[in-house]
Amino acid sequence: MQNNNDKKDDISKRLEELKKQRREQNNKNNNNNQKPPYSKLPFILGLVLLILVLTTAPNLTDKLNTSMQNVKEIQYTEFINKIKDGQIQEVEEKDDFITTKLKENNKDVIYKARKITDRVGEDTNLMGVIESKNINLKVQQPTGPNYFWPLVFNFLPFVIIIGAFVYLSKKMSNGQGGPGQIFNFGKTKTNKKENISKVKFDDVAGVDEAKEELKEIVEFLRNPEKFTKAGARVPKGVLLLGRPGTGKTLLAKAVAGESGASFFSISGSEFVEMFVGVGASRVRDLFEKAKKSRPAIIFIDEIDAVGRKRGTGKHGGNDEREQTLNQLLVEMDGFETDEKIIVVAATNREDVLDPALLRAGRFDRRISVDAPDVQGRIAILEVHAKNKKLADDVKLEDIAKITPGFVGADLENLLNEAAILAAREGRDVINMGDLDEAVDKIGMGLGQKSKIIKPEEKRLLAYHEAGHALVTELTPNADPVHKVTIIPRGSAGGFMMPLPEEKLVTGSKEIIASMRVSLGGRASEELVLDDVSTGAYSDIKHVTNLAKAYVTKVGMSKELGPINFEPLNDGEFMFGNGMSDETAREIDMEVRNLVKREYENTLNLLRENRDKLDQVAELLLKKETITGAEVRAIITGKTVEEIEKDDNSSNIVTKLNEAENEIEKSVEEDSKMGNATLSENV
16 A cells, blocks of 8 residues: 555656646747747848948948048049150059059159040050050959949839838737738727626626616626527617716626626727728628627727718718728628627717617617716725725715716726825825815816915905805705815816705706806905906806706796707708797897896895805905805804814814824834734743
8 A cells, every 4th residue: 555655646746747847848838939020121131231231342442442542633644744754664454544653752652544445455545655665554354334233222222112111011010919910901900808807797886777787688698598598589789878987898898707708899980991991891800700709799989980870971972981880780780699799889979879770689778877876976986995095084975975977987086196195295095185185186177275376366266256155055956065265276266166966857946046156256256346357257158058058948938938949950960040030039138137137136145145255255365275164154153263263173183183093003003012022032
């Protein structure tokens, strides 16, 4: 038994060694395979240059040696005279010249003269003088015409241009996924993830209804037979509708991750190119790749770029985009429901999509991915806060309440900005102040605390924002004030942030209240300063839009009645506004009267509460930023001095609590150190 066990151990050890050697060999092979392919083009170009250098080197050397010597070019007749005078003892033929070497001042000087014939022997005059003086003559051997170098220099620019083009095309192909990619116009640029997506439904928060709908799609991909046996048809396409940043792409990845399907991601704009037929070819290529990797999910982001209604182009005819759409429609009809391929598309412009794309059998499911509510925002913040350290004073519920309309991408950016602010101050823990500052930074821009503001401008800003805040708190159906500041942010000199309550519908009284709140700043300037400024520009624009919507869109005007005056928009191009000139004048008059009436109401409200307006402005001038609770305290009768005393006492309590926490931490650290020392001694 013992021998058998020893043999088994030896065999297992040998197997382990063989496996280890095989793994090492595979790693070496993988490393060799991962090396970039050797490019022959630089080698060929270098070889050509080397040949050129070697072939031209002798000529260059001769010319260099000649240039380094003392060479004088003289006239032909002068050269003949020097021969006749007996100064020249030897003549040598070199290229187009006759040369000789003479001594002058103990230095060699080369004299040369241009020949008047192709060959020296053909020059009877020169030959007669040379023979009469019995001078040595070195004749250059005749050579045939040299066509090589003219051809080289004629074709060299073309070779360089072609070589550069090939080199650049290879560089571009290496950056886009394979050789020759620059010519593969018809190939899709889809981002295929061969591995299963790691995103799960647990990573997606704030869109519970959409998740429930998509869980059925996961079940379709996992077990389509369950539905086909019951006679059900598996959906071919799912259309995700929602504004940017709501998590449409993340939901598509989660479906792929939960179902174990391959994930193909592409943008709608990538189908449309300037070359005819490229988009349709890419659609065919995309679906071919998906069929080879079943089960698969094809995600087309911003499908409205390629799926717009046909016949609405600039010239009303067929174009490349429409050919691409036609091919997409054909492909979605072409694959069967049991092929385990589902097309998921995302858009925020359902109204511009072609009806053929939305019919049953193509995009069977339409799922709205709306902006999250308070509970959804809390869930999203909790997901993105998992990898961040939050202080004890951080309440994600409070952050969710002051961020209505924020989508998942905005909330992720909010926490990231807060982390950056904390790191800027040398902290790794995010506190409530960081989050509050991040909300202001995202909503209004970077704070400009160091900006110098004149006292009169600061007073104007204080009364302007105080007017907004006071009207907000004194007007029924208006949202309460969260905070008010006169610290400039972005293009705004200050702002009042309300704490809006999320509602499905908005009543006429709430619209009127919103108009009064927007007019509060302008009314306060006129009441206190007897002048108005450009600071109310955005407020007036907002009020004008509200008044127009009140009259023309939602039909709340008593004079005009419940009529919608919006122009029809069935096509891309529309001539006229769909109403008579008289109706347009009535609408303008009603909008003007509505704004004027509410402005007078706002002025009267501030006149009746002038003392409270002065106190809110005074507190703003002292603190620059105040809370909604402080505004409400002034309305209930508290003075500025009492509020400042409350602030001082609360600051003292806060500092005492911080000191107690520091003492507790130091005591804990001392106790840990003591325990460690005690254990070492033991």
